Amino acid sequence: MSAQTQTTTTVAQTAQNERATIVVENFSKSYGTHRVVDALTFQVQPGEVFALLGPNGAGKTTTVETLEGYRAPDTGTIRVLGLDPIKQAEALKPRIGVMLQQDGLYPALTAREVLRLFAGYYTQPQDVDALLERVGLTDAAKTRCRRLSGGQKRRLALAVALIGNPELVFLDEPTAGMDPQARQTTWEIVRELKRNGVTILLTTHLMDEAERLADRVAIIDHGQLIALDTPANLTSGQNANVVRFVAPEGLDCRQLTALPSVQKAEEVRAGSYVLETDDIPALLVELTTWLRDQAIPLSELRVGHGSLEDLFLRLTGSEVRD
Numbered sequence: 205m206s207a208q209t210q211t212t213t214t215v216a217q218t219a220q221n222e223r224a225t226i227v228v229e230n231f232s233k234s235y236g237t238h239r240v241v242d243a244l245t246f247q248v249q250p251g252e253v254f255a256l257l258g259p260n261g262a263g264k265t266t267t268v269e270t271l272e273g274y275r276a277p278d279t280g281t282i283r284v285l286g287l288d289p290i291k292q293a294e295a296l297k298p299r300i301g302v303m304l305q306q307d308g309l310y311p312a313l314t315a316r317e318v319l320r321l322f323a324g325y326y327t328q329p330q331d332v333d334a335l336l337e338r339v340g341l342t343d344a345a346k347t348r349c350r351r352l353s354g355g356q357k358r359r360l361a362l363a364v365a366l367i368g369n370p371e372l373v374f375l376d377e378p379t380a381g382m383d384p385q386a387r388q389t390t391w392e393i394v395r396e397l398k399r400n401g402v403t404i405l406l407t408t409h410l411m412d413e414a415e416r417l418a419d420r421v422a423i424i425d426h427g428q429l430i431a432l433d434t435p436a437n438l439t440s441g442q443n444a445n446v447v448r449f450v451a452p453e454g455l456d457c458r459q460l461t462a463l464p465s466v467q468k469a470e471e472v473r474a475g476s477y478v479l480e481t482d483d484i485p486a487l488l489v490e491l492t493t494w495l496r497d498q499a500i501p502l503s504e505l506r507v508g509h510g511s512l513e514d515l516f517l518r519l520t521g522s523e524v525r526d
């Protein structure tokens with residue numbers, strides 16, 4: 205690269221960083237000798253829904269908590285709304301909303317009291333009862349937090365994140381433990397926030413959540429960025445046609461790979477199999493014949509392109525992490 209091209213790139217990068225809502229540059233963090241975030245670099249643009257995906261222990265929460273100002277980076281630059289999250293915390297806190305993973309705060313207060321308490325920290329908070337209704341907690345408004353169900357606690361945590369009308373919201377596994385209705389409501393709230401120009405950074409283990417909500421997805425593993433793009437670009441990079449099926453766990457993947465039309469066979473989770481092929485009709489005949497001949501029951505069968513989940517498992521491996 206010529207000196208001039210390098211200067212132009214640096215100038216363009218600087219301009220982009222100045223506009224960005226979140227700038228993470230070369231960020232590293234260790235606990236003792238364990239490096240949990242390793243030279244991470246990404247930006248989140250204004251109004252974007254940005255998802256951080258990664259297996260357990262990949263460094264997502266450490267990254268998010270550093271952006272929120274709860275942890276200090278060892279090295280690297282972190283800017284949130286143009287501010288240093290620790291040195292300029294006072295200016296930053298009123299402009300961001302944080303949905304925490306742990307919901308054990310204030311067990312003796314009712315849901316409404318918790319929201320009133322948080323509303324008091326902001327100059328222009330949302331209406332407490334309207335927000336309780338939005339997150340589906342009107343009937344639980346007078347219930348003490350310790351009596352709320354897991355899903356209700358998550359909804360209260362979401363309301364706490366939104367009470368101050370933030371410009372930027374951090375959602376750490378927002379729908380974990382929610383039933384399908386509450387999950388739908390939460391997704392709808394996220395879309396509504398986006399329509400209102402709010403920037404959202406979310407972490408999730410749910411691939412469909414990332415695919416439905418995120419403009420861009422960053423996959424991190426062992427503290428390093430291993431993929432960053434729109435969900436459509438990430439999945440279209442996978443040319444293979446896949447057949448997914450559910451059957452008893454522990455089928456012999458070598459036998460499946462030996463079927464003439466199978467290019468690759470993998471048990472991605474117990475009893476959940478993914479086959480890659482370039483001839484789906486032929487593969488379906490071979491697979492169903494193979495299953496019938498061995499009297500193996502088949503409980504689900506789907507065909508399609510590689511999903512974000514397939515890409516994620518390919519990039520991060522399919523072994524379970526603690």
Ligand SMILES: Nc1ncnc2c1ncn2[C@@H]1O[C@H](COP(=O)(O)OP(=O)(O)OP(=O)(O)O)[C@@H](O)[C@H]1O
Nearest residue numbers: 235236240258259260261262263264265266267526
């Ligand atoms: N305060 C701490 N002291 C020591 N180690 C920590 C601390 N916080 C996190 N870790 C370790 O750092 C690693 C990354 O943790 P982190 O919570 O950032 O991962 P994560 O991607 O959010 O995982 P999960 O999906 O399980 O929430 C893990 O191995 C974790 O045990």
